[in-house]
Amino acid sequence: MDFVGSFVNLIDSNLIAPFVQQIKHFTRSSDNVNEMGLVVGDLKATKNDKEHRLNAAKNAGQVETEVASNWFKAVREIEMKADDIEKEYHQRKCAGGWCVNCWSLYRLSKRSVNLKQQADRYKLNENFDVARPASPKSVKEIPTEPIMENQPSTERMLKQMLDCICDPDPRLGIIGLYGMGGVGKSTLAGKVNNHFKDSSCFEAVIMVTVSATPNIQTIHTSIGKRLGLDLSKDSEDDAREKLFDALGKRKFLLILDDVWSKLELKVAGIPHPRNSKGSKILVISRNQDTCSVMGAKETIRVQPLSEAESWNLFVDKAGEHVASGDIKRFARKIVERCKGLPLAVVIVAQAMVNRHGVGSWEDALREMERSAAELQGMKEEVFVPLKFSFDRLENDMLRSLFLYCACFPEDYNIDIAGDDMLNYCVGEGLLDKLGSLKAARNKGEYLIESLKIGCMLEDGEYEGSVKMHDMMRELAIWITSSSSLESGSSPKFLIKTGKSFKEAPQSHEWVDATRISLIDTQIEELPELGERCPKLTTYLFRQNDILTIFPQTNFLEHMDHLSVLDLSY
Template sequence: MTFDSRIYTIKNIMDTLRNPNVRMVGIYGMAGIGKTMLAKEVARQAMEEKLFDKVVKVTISQTPDVKNIQREIAEHLGLKLDEESISVRAERLSRRLGQEKKILVVLDDVWKKLELHEVGIAFGNDKNGCKILLTSRFEDVVQSEMGADKIFLLGVLYDNEAKDLFGKIVGDSMMNNPEFQPLASDIIKECEGLPIAIETVANALKNRKSPLWENALQELRRSVPTNIKGMHEKVYSSIKLSYNYLESDEAKLMLLFIGLYPEDYYIAFITFFICGIGLELFQGIKGLEEADNKVVTLVESLKTCCFLSDGPLPRTVTMHDVIQDVVISIGSQEKQMFCFRNYDPEVEDSKKLKDATAISLLYSTDDSRLPERLKCPQLKFLLVLCYDLSLWSDRYSQMSNHFFEEIRILEF
């Protein structure tokens, strides 16, 4: 949908990108406000108007992996980086970027200062046609830490825009029904103009009876504070509401397990299939075709509720980073499921590990290693994933003989 509140911001950003004296533009706003979508639209219009010859977009995320960022940018440029040294890779990437006359590099979801020269994002003083567009939840990151020349705050939707978005999802028959109209107005108001909150709530309530709308309104009014950095309480409560309204425990459990995978991960259907085997979701099912139909049904139900969206490849899906933040929070509170990035046994909460039923160990740095012994006696699900396969072969391929000694009931 096209919103007037966004059109004005996009116009100003486009005008700024045309300014030869501006090298870096920043967009900031709370989680779920639509920064990524806005950046995509800016990039699309910029290419349409031929402001740039090429657009390169890469997600930075809360735990940036420099090598992975370098690899993604290099792939867009047709460059293969085989070197292990980050500085050597940065030098090669910088030289390749220097060959571009007009390029826009979009750095999405920046949480803290990223040293651009360490990555290799440098154009030279004469490259006025090459620019950077970055998005972040935090004003100080785009302005002070990254030093953007011009920054834009992305605010909430106007009241009429929020109503139009909600109505488009639930349908005219419900919006025009006197039984639902006052409830719809109050629910939209509780979402406070946050697009992701409106979308998830509307999808959860579509085709539902009025008592569920009444209950949804009360749950939104009892917004649960959360300690997720940059997360508005209404965003959290709306996604939690949508989770509660999932029709099957199977879908809920599958969602919680998929949330343990890395941020912005392309999740293939085979992953759901493997998880389904471990979760014993295929009881009574005969043959792979029936099992595949079960997986497709679960995935489609999660897509319908906006927890997942189609990935870039066939039979893949992705999860929005804000959705994943909430899913991880729900999993840790309700099922003792935890996601550890660059796990360090000396700093992790021993009680958390003792009670954990599922954990993922996600590694992205050169100095990380698997622990000698994983002290998780209640663990049923274990995911170990390294972003860099060269690190995996050198450092993680051989587990200690004592690694599983205190894991007694592991299922998959």
């Protein structure tokens, strides 16, 4: 009996049950197709929900996971197959509801059962993440202002920088880029960053703004984010260690922008380039010394634009109408006064872009000749940022010397070894403090060199001389003018230099001045001073050969604190 029972079971499981199942494919074809449609419909709804979540994640900067990509692809194929089955099923049914070809009906039913089972499996496997944080790109493109496009001098500087960066010499691991404020250093740095977008030279190119008061945590976070590290919950020590380890495994280019003082690389979690697979660090600063103390063996100064480049930039920003007609001659003179400083050129162009009357341009030139700060946007966009360089000078003596240099006429070559510097040394009491003329001159020379290194002064036209960039001179005049003084804390200068000045300042203007410069003017008459000038320490009135009326009553006696008086011709 056991043998018979086993034989019957064998016949049932291997012959009868499969046969019955095949019969069901035929008899339940309509139910099978409908059940498949319901399951695939649920799966499609799940897919739609997941796609909405994926799109939201993509908008937040995340990317699709590989698991999600494969799942979506498989589900779409299931949808297509289900559509084909349903379409074919309805096409093959005759008017009475029976299919003319029974074999075709059987096959469709079987396919629908198999597809339903496949859909069930993907419905069960729906618990996965559709998105993940994007892997950091080796280079994140930085938007740069198009203020230096197609400029030969810019291209030359960019090539010089790239040559140093790509030079395998380990001594060039740290490179310095410096120049006065507004000259385009950050724009150039952005171009360097973007240059490596399509290059495999570095595994990571990272640009970080350091600022005058560095925040180590912010620097850690900025670098870590570019490396795909979440350091938000780490202590400063842990963050530093993770960064040091991550950067040490890569060949990187790190661009440190807006550096004002030495940043300890170790504290910032940055390995020294000489120990890190040919990595490079580019230090951007307004001061050459800052680049050097950071370890830069090669420093590159960003020079102002040429006259032709300045004009092309100005026309591009202000519009073609400035390059024709009577406006052009005024526009040319306005651009000349910007002396190649891209920031100033752009700000002035923006101020004049909608000015089409010749009178407006003549008035703008007059304003710039009188005080560039009066022109729209110049104070907020040019002088305030430039003043930060002044404020960050090392000591009051450097600030005083910088302001003193503005007493000389525009484009004047200041003689370091001659009376120009001697007057300053005497006026500041250096002769008394240091005990000898030589020591005072040496101190003056040291201060001048410091201002040159900080891009506050530049070399003059002959050896032993320096001069001020016009925008730096305008900055100094603005700082010492009544319009910028705050609670009387800054010295007030009265500067009227050059042959365009034919009238002396009125007597009331002299009272609060600390320094007065009337060099190389066409003044014929000086005013009667009715009050003392208790703050006046320097009075420069030289290179004037047409003065005919000198005040009769106690003119110089009103200046009882005067240290420097220059009436030479």
